[in-house]
Amino acid sequence: MPVRSPLRSGVMSTSDQDRDQQQDHEAGESPAEISGAAAQEQRLTPRQARRLRIFLSSAGMAATAVVLALRIASRSSVLVVGVYGLALILCGVVIELSRNGRTRLGSWLLGAGLVAAVGADWLLIP
Structure with a gap:
């Protein structure tokens, strides 16, 4: 050998x-x-970066689900389900992007999407 x-x-x-x-x-x-x-x-290896993004997306998905449940309990609206449903889908897309090695794109998408969801909640939902 x-x-x-x-x-x-x-x-x-x-x-x-x-x-x-x-x-x-x-x-x-x-x-x-x-x-x-x-x-x-020392920097993160690509594998560590992917796992970190997957963890952050999963945590974002869990937090979004909790907020969705709280918002539906206070007022049931199709708009609430739409905004938070899209945020949940976005977190799932970011997990798949991270699994396929597109971590930077996933990071930007996750950040922009969650900011957009919070902004839509603040602007659109009474």
């Missing part, structure tokens, strides 16, 4: 990481500086 280089595979063993930290320490950088630089370089 061929040996993979840490540079090509993107995964470093603990001995490689220890060696890099030792080289950085010998170069005069403190561990706090090294960890601060590493924290700045």
Whole structure:
């Protein structure tokens, strides 16, 4: 079985990481500086970003369902069902977009859609 280089595979063993930290320490950088630089370089992986968007969309869907139930209890209107029904559909669309890797589009759509739903509730529903 061929040996993979840490540079090509993107995964470093603990001995490689220890060696890099030792080289950085010998170069005069403190561990706090090294960890601060590493924290700045850490970003969400695409998989983590997709899971975060799916979680946020699911939470938005649950919150919208609760608000829909409260609004229907206070006044039953077709407009209430329409506005919040569209918001629920939007959350489902964003979940599907996130599952298919379109996380930025899903984020913008979720933000704009929920703002539009709250705005429509405020403007249209008495």
